[in-house]
Amino acid sequence: MTSKSGQSSTAGSPLAPGWLEVPADLNALHEPLWAAGVERNSDGELTIEGLTVSELQRQYGTPLFVLSETDFRARARAFSDAFNDAFADICGGVDVYYAGKSFLCTSVVRWVEEEGLRLDTASGGELAVAARAGIPGADVALHGNNKSDGEIHRALDMQLGRIVVDSLDELDRVAAIAANRGDTAKVMLRLTPGVHAHTHEFIATAHEDQKFGLSMAGDSTEKAGLSAAEEAVAAAVRHGSIDLLGLHCHIGSQIFEPDGFALAAEKLLDFLAAMQTKYSIVLPELDLGGGYGIAYTPVDTPRPAAEIAQAMAAVVRSKCAALGISAPRISIEPGRAIVGSTTFTLYEVGTLKTVRVDSPGAGGDVTHPRRYVSVDGGMSDNPRPVLYDADYSAILASRASDAAPQLSRVVGKHCESGDIVVRDVYLPKDVAAGDLLAVPGTGAYCWALSSNYNYLARPGVVAVRDGSARLIVRGETEEDLLNRDMGV
Ligand SMILES: Cc1ncc(COP(=O)(O)O)c(C=O)c1O
Numbered sequence: 481m482t483s484k485s486g487q488s489s490t491a492g493s494p495l496a497p498g499w500l501e502v503p504a505d506l507n508a509l510h511e512p513l514w515a516a517g518v519e520r521n522s523d524g525e526l527t528i529e530g531l532t533v534s535e536l537q538r539q540y541g542t543p544l545f546v547l548s549e550t551d552f553r554a555r556a557r558a559f560s561d562a563f564n565d566a567f568a569d570i571c572g573g574v575d576v577y578y579a580g581k582s583f584l585c586t587s588v589v590r591w592v593e594e595e596g597l598r599l600d601t602a603s604g605g606e607l608a609v610a611a612r613a614g615i616p617g618a619d620v621a622l623h624g625n626n627k628s629d630g631e632i633h634r635a636l637d638m639q640l641g642r643i644v645v646d647s648l649d650e651l652d653r654v655a656a657i658a659a660n661r662g663d664t665a666k667v668m669l670r671l672t673p674g675v676h677a678h679t680h681e682f683i684a685t686a687h688e689d690q691k692f693g694l695s696m697a698g699d700s701t702e703k704a705g706l707s708a709a710e711e712a713v714a715a716a717v718r719h720g721s722i723d724l725l726g727l728h729c730h731i732g733s734q735i736f737e738p739d740g741f742a743l744a745a746e747k748l749l750d751f752l753a754a755m756q757t758k759y760s761i762v763l764p765e766l767d768l769g770g771g772y773g774i775a776y777t778p779v780d781t782p783r784p785a786a787e788i789a790q791a792m793a794a795v796v797r798s799k800c801a802a803l804g805i806s807a808p809r810i811s812i813e814p815g816r817a818i819v820g821s822t823t824f825t826l827y828e829v830g831t832l833k834t835v836r837v838d839s840p841g842a843g844g845d846v847t848h849p850r851r852y853v854s855v856d857g858g859m860s861d862n863p864r865p866v867l868y869d870a871d872y873s874a875i876l877a878s879r880a881s882d883a884a885p886q887l888s889r890v891v892g893k894h895c896e897s898g899d900i901v902v903r904d905v906y907l908p909k910d911v912a913a914g915d916l917l918a919v920p921g922t923g924a925y926c927w928a929l930s931s932n933y934n935y936l937a938r939p940g941v942v943a944v945r946d947g948s949a950r951l952i953v954r955g956e957t958e959e960d961l962l963n964r965d966m967g968v
Contacts, residue, residue, distance in 0.1 A: 493887035494839045495848050499779045500904050507880040512775040512782070513873060513920040515548035515822045517944070524880025526918055529947045533826055533877045533916050536949060540942055542916070543857030545927050547583075547823040547952070549591065549945035552923075555818045556595040559772075559785045563812060566789035570797050571807040574789075577621050579770045579815025580606050582924035587943060587952040588819075589613030598641070600770075600813045604631040611638060621767075621813075623670070625650075625691050632657050636665060644668045644728050644767070646693060651712050651722070658721035667716060668728040668767055671696050671709045673747040677732035677740035677771065693729070696751060713755045724761070726808055727752055730769025733816065736782055738791035741768055745792060746799050753803040766808040768792065772817035776921045777873045785817070816924035823923030825862065825939075826877065827855035827901070829915045830893070851888045853911060858892010859899045860936045862919070862926040872902045878916035881908035890917060894934050927953070935961050 492502045507520060517529040526533045528546060536546060556578065563574035577600035578592045584606055590613055592599055598619040601607050610620050617638035624631065625646040632654055635643050645651045645667050658665040672693035688695050694708040706714075716724040731744050745768055752763050773782045800807040831854040836847035864870035874890050885906035892899040902919060911917075930938045940955030 493848055493850075495837055495850055496887050496904050496906075499777070500906070501778070502885050502906050503778075506876070506883075506885055506906065506908050509875070510775075510778045510873075512780070513778070513821065514824070515551035515920075516554065517548055517550055518824070518920075520880060526875070526877035526916075528944050528949075531944060531947065531949055533918065536942060537826060537828070537916060539949070540940055540951065541955065542826050542828045543855070543861050543939040544826045544955070545823050545861075545922065545939055545941040546826055546918075546949075547819075547923060547941055547943050549587075549822075549943040551822040552588070552819060553591055553595055555822065556592060556597055559812075559814055559818060560595065560597055562785035562789040563810075566786070566793035567796070567810050570793055570800070571809045575809065575811040577767075577811055577813045578818055579813045580609070581928060582815030583819045583823075583926075583928050583941075584609050585941070585953050586613040589615050593619065598811075600815075604628065604634050607631070607634050607638060617641065621668075625693075627654075629653070629657060632665075633661075636661060636663050640666065642666050642668050642725055642765075644670050645712070645716075646670050648694070648708060648712055648715065651715055651719075655715075655719035655721050659719075664721055664723050666723045666725055668725050668765060669694055669709065669712050669716065670728045670730070671748065671751070673729050673731070673744045675729075675731050675740055675744045675747065677735040677737075696747065709751065710755065713759060713761075717759050717761060724763065726763040726765030726767070728767040728769065730813065731771060733771045734773040735771045736773040736780075738783065738788045741771075741788065741792050742795040744768065745795050749796065749799045749803060749805075752808065753805045756805065764808055765811065767811040767813065770813040770815050770817070772814050774816055774820040774921060774924075777871050782817075820921055820924035823926075823941075824918045824920045825857065825922040825926065827857050827890075827917045827919070829911060829917060830854045830856060830913055832911070832913065849886070851886050851907075853888050853890050853907065853917070854893060855890060855901060855917060856893060857936070857939065858894045858901060859896060860892070860894060860931045860933045861939050862901055862922060863929050863931065864925055865900045865903060866896075866898050867929075871904075872919050872921060874902045874905050874907065874917050874919045876908055876911055876915055877918035881910055883908035883910035885909070886911075890919070894936070896933075932956075932961060937961055 521527045560576045567574045577598045579600045600621045602623040618641045621642045622635045623644045670693045696709045716722045834849045834851045839846040886909045888907040890902040937956035941953040942949045943952045
């Protein structure tokens with residue numbers, strides 16, 4: 481059998497996971513994985529808005545994060561438009577807070593602001609980026625389960641639109657700090673609705689046992705019958721220095737189905753209505769967090785933002801009607817769904833080796849080849865495969881190839897056998913040292929989680945817009961790495 485490009489399609493390796501198919505055309509780009517504007521040119525080389533990856537390597541080196549600003553802005557707008565449309569008749573629209581933890585630098589803050597979004601931060605450092613970018617504090621939220629006094633002061637100095645309080649302890653601390661300053665803190669309470677969504681399924685029980693949020697379970701505090709969530713509402717109402725805006729939840733990440741979001745929204749609305757009645761208050765805001773999934777491999781099929789937004793809006797509309805309350809203003813906090821697919825990481829191939837591996841379940845005497853393709857980065861620029869067993873895909877980027885597919889494992893250069901960039905991928909057999917590989921879907925939680933393990937310099941980030949590229953975060957130098965070593 482022969483594919484469109486003339487490649488022979490071979491049977492898959494028995495070592496490959498069940499979901500991984502041998503691609504019909506190894507040169508083809510599976511569209512959901514890539515930013516708009518990424519394609520192969522007539523020479524077969526990967527380009528972004530016409531810039532070839534070899535030019536990018538010459539100018540900026542590898543590894544390199546290549547981010548499409550055009551695509552980032554389009555995804556931010558698409559999310560915001562989809563949710564604003566779906567909720568327009570319910571609460572006048574939605575406030576979209578871009579989750580900065582996924583990838584943050586001052587340029588990104590400016591794009592977010594220019595596209596009409598707000599910013600979700602989770603530390604004093606992220607607030608420093610927000611401040612340097614000049615976004616108004618009113619458009620910024622601060623999260624975190626262990627905010628320092630300094631971070632709380634900074635939030636009040638910047639007059640943040642909301643501090644998302646995570647525990648009873650913290651509520652008292654925020655109240656005391658605000659009172660001492662003669663200030664009022666605008667607060668949302670982060671609740672754990674007992675809905676934890678993970679990847680494709682959600683489980684509506686059990687997830688009390690984690691560090692985030694105030695439990696909604698009836699017996700979660702020592703005060704008989706009061707949940708931690710209710711105790712926090714009661715305390716917030718008592719504190720003169722707290723302006724209680726509403727409730728927040730975040731049920732997980734990389735979620736494809738809207739059901740978990742909808743269930744969490746229902747639970748929070750039930751609670752919100754009960755608190756409004758019991759404490760004679762109005763809670764005007766409800767934040768349903770982030771977690772919308774993206775494609776990392778060809779088998780991932782994320783739903784369009786509009787579909788999720790419509791499903792969530794339908795639930796909020798009917799629940800508010802059933803409870804007889806006017807709908808609170810809804811906010812969401814997508815990170816990965818905005819930045820994840822805007823970026824690919826460019827690596828140069830170095831060492832290659834092939835090992836023979838026992839066929840699973842075949843008794844040890846049948847072995848199959850697995851090729852290890854080493855690249856010039858690894859777990860220091862993308863720890864997600866090590867941390868979460870995350871799957872990625874990769875393509876040969878510097879040229880097209882008609883060679884047959886070979887099951888490959890893309891690995892980094894760190895002193896760690898778990899240093900895997902892409903666990904299983906079919907790459908052309910003729911991949912060789914000096915070739916460039918591109919790994920798509922690395923915009924979220926890759927650069928943000930990067931490290932200097934083995935004293936590797938963290939890569940730079942290049943943003944591409946209108947056919948030109950510019951560094952928005954420069955890569956580290958050896959001097960940067962040595963700067964903090966006091967040598968005493
Ligand atoms: C509170 C909160 N909001 C939003 C997000 C963003 O999640 P995602 O990037 O999956 O949309 C996270 C991620 O951990 C989070 O903890």
